[in-house]
Amino acid sequence: MPSTEQVIKGLEVFEAQVKAYDEKFRKKKILPKNHDWRPYRWCSRDIVFALLVVQQNRKGNYLDVDVCLIAQPPQYIENSGARVALGFLLSEAYKCGGTMELVFSKNIEGGRVPAYICDLAIEMGVKLKHVFEGHITPFESRQLYLGLAGFSKMAQEKIMKMAVDKTISSERVCFMVMGGVWSLPEAETIILGSKHPERVLQSASEPDERHLYLNDLLVASTSILGGVLDRKLLRTELVENGQIVESEDEEFPLVIDFDPVHFAKIYRAETDMIVPWIDENKILFSGQKMVVLIRARSDSEIQKYFPKDLESLKKLIAKYRKDAQIMILYLLPRDFEDVSLTTQSQIIEQLKKAGVYLMISPENMASLNKEAIRRLETGRRTRQ
Amino acid sequence: MSQACCKIPSNEDVQAINESVKKNFAAEKPKVSPALNSFQGDIGEMIAAQVATEQLNLRPEFYDSPGKSEKGIDLIYRDGSGKLVLIEAKNTEKGARASPTTTKTYGREGSIEWIEYHAKLMCDPSSSRYSPDNAKLGEEILRVGAANVTFYIIHTNPSTLKTDTVKIR
Numbered sequence: 001m002p003s004t005e006q007v008i009k010g011l012e013v014f015e016a017q018v019k020a021y022d023e024k025f026r027k028k029k030i031l032p033k034n035h036d037w038r039p040y041r042w043c044s045r046d047i048v049f050a051l052l053v054v055q056q057n058r059k060g061n062y063l064d065v066d067v068c069l070i071a072q073p074p075q076y077i078e079n080s081g082a083r084v085a086l087g088f089l090l091s092e093a094y095k096c097g098g099t100m101e102l103v104f105s106k107n108i109e110g111g112r113v114p115a116y117i118c119d120l121a122i123e124m125g126v127k128l129k130h131v132f133e134g135h136i137t138p139f140e141s142r143q144l145y146l147g148l149a150g151f152s153k154m155a156q157e158k159i160m161k162m163a164v165d166k167t168i169s170s171e172r173v174c175f176m177v178m179g180g181v182w183s184l185p186e187a188e189t190i191i192l193g194s195k196h197p198e199r200v201l202q203s204a205s206e207p208d209e210r211h212l213y214l215n216d217l218l219v220a221s222t223s224i225l226g227g228v229l230d231r232k233l234l235r236t237e238l239v240e241n242g243q244i245v246e247s248e249d250e251e252f253p254l255v256i257d258f259d260p261v262h263f264a265k266i267y268r269a270e271t272d273m274i275v276p277w278i279d280e281n282k283i284l285f286s287g288q289k290m291v292v293l294i295r296a297r298s299d300s301e302i303q304k305y306f307p308k309d310l311e312s313l314k315k316l317i318a319k320y321r322k323d324a325q326i327m328i329l330y331l332l333p334r335d336f337e338d339v340s341l342t343t344q345s346q347i348i349e350q351l352k353k354a355g356v357y358l359m360i361s362p363e364n365m366a367s368l369n370k371e372a373i374r375r376l377e378t379g380r381r382t383r384q
Numbered sequence: 385m386s387q388a389c390c391k392i393p394s395n396e397d398v399q400a401i402n403e404s405v406k407k408n409f410a411a412e413k414p415k416v417s418p419a420l421n422s423f424q425g426d427i428g429e430m431i432a433a434q435v436a437t438e439q440l441n442l443r444p445e446f447y448d449s450p451g452k453s454e455k456g457i458d459l460i461y462r463d464g465s466g467k468l469v470l471i472e473a474k475n476t477e478k479g480a481r482a483s484p485t486t487t488k489t490y491g492r493e494g495s496i497e498w499i500e501y502h503a504k505l506m507c508d509p510s511s512s513r514y515s516p517d518n519a520k521l522g523e524e525i526l527r528v529g530a531a532n533v534t535f536y537i538i539h540t541n542p543s544t545l546k547t548d549t550v551k552i553r
Contacts (some may be wrong), residue, residue, distance in 0.1 A: 002512075011398075015398050018393055022395060024395075038392065040390050040391070040392060041390070041393040041397060041401070042389070043389060043391070051393075051401070074455065114509075115510070118510040118512070119513070121510075122501075122504055131510040205477075314389060328449060347489065
């Protein structure tokens with residue numbers, strides 16, 4: 001770990017950089033450019049994870065790092081500070097349009113790659129070859145970025161294949177997740193569940209390319225519908241002084257997988273939880289799985305495509321019901337309530353016969369499409 | 385951690401961080417000796433070291449432990465037959481059986497994967513856990529296999545200072 005002297009020196013450099021930033025930009029009320037030195041602090045409530053100062057080196061087209069002080073708060077998982085710092089550095093390197101190379105100055109632990117980042121690289125199985133020269137090469141950066149994003153093995157293989165085929169770069173995919181445009185399960189849904197995930201992740205289709213755009217919108221809306229369910233299941237509520245408080249750092253222990261063949265999500269809870277959005281009071285017990293067939297459909301589409309969805313549900317049942325404990329659910333948006341009552345009853349009855357639970361999300365297609373359009377537009381404005 | 389937010393700090397932020405770090409450094413006192421391998425100010429580790437030598441009859445090894453608030457192997461000893469013994473010192477209200485934390489990649493503290501990971505860190509010159517003494521111990525752990533290394537949790541209750549020792553492996 002860095003010595004006391006190295007930490008104190010880092011803090012002195014950080015203080016000097018903050019003062020310089022104040023003089024050049026904050027007092028003059030102007031914004032810095034990528035090639036200006038910019039100081040950042042990463043915190044969760046009052047816990048500091050990292051202090052960083054970066055600039056894009058225009059000549060060498062890499063990210064220069066002048067301060068990289070990382071904390072390892074004991075309240076969090078191992079290498080948490082390094083994860084936060086490295087996630088920021090790699091995202092900044094991508095955003096600034098460089099080669100993804102990171103270069104650490106002499107002010108950082110004598111000019112080497114920070115030791116905590118090396119620990120994280122060892123944890124992720126990535127070999128860094130230029131540690132004592134203070135460089136992380138573009139190839140190593142890409143491997144670290146993929147590891148940090150947390151994609152499953154199946155998704156990583158598909159991302160690497162797309163990168164080799166030059167349809168989309170792996171760092172773009174990681175940036176869309178780390179930058180918060182898509183959550184990890186949503187991105188995996190898109191990557192594994194659609195024929196052309198690169199089109200959605202690059203926002204390549206323009207609205208006037210009607211068919212392509214509508215297809216991308218459908219994929220995006222369906223993945224967002226899945227994301228809404230993920231967030232509902234992951235959210236924990238704590239009670240403090242009689243008030244319900246959402247904890248920003250606590251999540252329900254849940255494992256989320258994806259079945260690309262049927263476009264279904266598989267959830268496995270590690271503690272008991274109530275299944276939301278269904279008519280009955282059902283509990284998913286610890287270790288039990290639930291498989292949710294996700295379909296973002298308008299009311300007319302629900303009526304038209306239900307027979308096809310029922311076939312998919314029967315295939316899911318045949319595939320997963322070897323485990324008698326598994327629950328199979330069919331998730332639709334609130335547009336289901338706009339379907340005629342007769343058709344609703346017929347659908348509910350057929351699902352009951354098949355032993356499938358109907359799950360109605362509080363979101364409707366209008367809000368899902370609006371969110372999908374917003375995300376595709378955000379993707380279009382991001383570096384390609 | 386996923387909710388950590390980024391901000392360009394003000395001068396006041398920097399002053400507050402500086403003061404907090406300097407206070408932290410002032411609270412840490414120097415090691416007593418490498419042989420005892422304990423840090424004053426970390427009561428849990430001090431008491432665990434005492435239990436290891438007096439009750440478990442273990443012999444301390446030269447080991448640069450990660451530091452009082454860092455995760456990693458806390459103490460390394462040898463038993464009478466020369467076999468390595470790893471000790472995790474806990475100073476919490478939870479009992480010894482409840483206290484191992486879970487890491488993102490390598491499961492619970494004390495698991496085989498967790499021990500192998502920390503042994504690799506000790507051997508790798510680029511890592512924060514590396515030192516020549518640590519590297520020798522790390523190589524030995526990897527050579528004999530993490531499954532063949534004894535692992536204890538010595539838990540101290542901070543209110544009563546009573547200890548509870550559990551042998552995980």
